Amino acid sequence: MTLLRVENLAKSFKGLRAVDDVSFEVTEGSILGVIGPNGAGKTTMFNLVAGALRPDTGRVHLGGKEITGHAPHRITAAGMTRTFQLMRPFYSMTVLENVTVAVLAGGAAKRTARETAAEVIARVGLDKWRDAPTEGLPTAALKRLELARALASKPRVLLLDEVLAGLVPAERTPVMELLERLRTEDGVTLVFVEHIMAAVMRLSDSVLVLDLGRVLTSGAPEEVTRDPRVIEAYLGEDPHAKA
Numbered sequence: 001m002t003l004l005r006v007e008n009l010a011k012s013f014k015g016l017r018a019v020d021d022v023s024f025e026v027t028e029g030s031i032l033g034v035i036g037p038n039g040a041g042k043t044t045m046f047n048l049v050a051g052a053l054r055p056d057t058g059r060v061h062l063g064g065k066e067i068t069g070h071a072p073h074r075i076t077a078a079g080m081t082r083t084f085q086l087m088r089p090f091y092s093m094t095v096l097e098n099v100t101v102a103v104l105a106g107g108a109a110k111r112t113a114r115e116t117a118a119e120v121i122a123r124v125g126l127d128k129w130r131d132a133p134t135e136g137l138p139t140a141a142l143k144r145l146e147l148a149r150a151l152a153s154k155p156r157v158l159l160l161d162e163v164l165a166g167l168v169p170a171e172r173t174p175v176m177e178l179l180e181r182l183r184t185e186d187g188v189t190l191v192f193v194e195h196i197m198a199a200v201m202r203l204s205d206s207v208l209v210l211d212l213g214r215v216l217t218s219g220a221p222e223e224v225t226r227d228p229r230v231i232e233a234y235l236g237e238d239p240h241a242k243a
């Protein structure tokens with residue numbers, strides 16, 4: 001079943017077509033990898049889909065309901081949320097407080113918010129840091145916190161913007177395993193923007209390639225990454241290399 005459907009989405013910034021007629025569908029329980037060079041429009045596309053920006057044209061449907069142009073909190077309530085490439089937790093709070101705020105923002109009852117937050121923190125492997133101040137957390141823990149904040153609303157669809165960026169290879173593997181478990185055990189549908197091709201190859205059921213705001217191609221990871229146009233866009237990087 002198609003859970004997320006994006007049709008002909010477009011957004012210009014002062015004449016620059018950041019996202020230009022982008023369409024794709026995501027099947028429930030699947031993982032879609034989104035790749036493309038810097039400036040391709042990946043983050044802008046997430047902003048349009050998750051409601052941070054209103055598209056100039058196009059439509060977004062979640063679970064058969066149109067959510068185009070809805071505010072982010074409404075889209076979260078409808079079952080879809082995202083992480084930010086540039087993380088912005090409340091640095092003055094602890095990890096538990098940060099996730100509790102996110103749980104409450106997701107519309108949960110006050111009474112159970114801390115409990116739910118603690119569960120989500122355990123889910124992402126942050127127990128060790130639960131009561132630590134957010135300021136001064138290592139990058140790997142901050143990335144997990146960003147995941148926890150997004151998971152706080154119990155989304156059906158999670159949009160991940162470069163969650164592996166800034167992690168050393170040894171830190172990436174457990175995060176990839178966590179993402180796989182979110183899909184298999186929690187049934188979360190994932191759309192993830194990622195530069196690290198080994199992660200794209202490992203996690204994605206299908207891959208969407210953006211370039212200059214447009215869909216360059218899409219399909220199975222093995223096919224897409226053999227496309228000469230994709231290889232050209234990633235000069236010097238062998239998408240089939242092992243992590």
Ligand SMILES: Nc1ncnc2c1ncn2[C@@H]1O[C@H](COP(=O)(O)OP(=O)(O)O)[C@@H](O)[C@H]1O
Pocket residue numbers: 013016018036037038039040041042043044045
């Ligand atoms: N708020 C904005 N105002 C003006 N230009 C923007 C804005 N956000 C993104 N852009 C431009 O849109 C293009 C796509 O950016 P972005 O979506 O961040 O790409 P990606 O995430 O693929 O690197 C870039 O040329 C970028 O400079």
Ligand SMILES: [Mg+2]
Pocket residue numbers: 042043044085
């Ligand atoms: Mg980006």
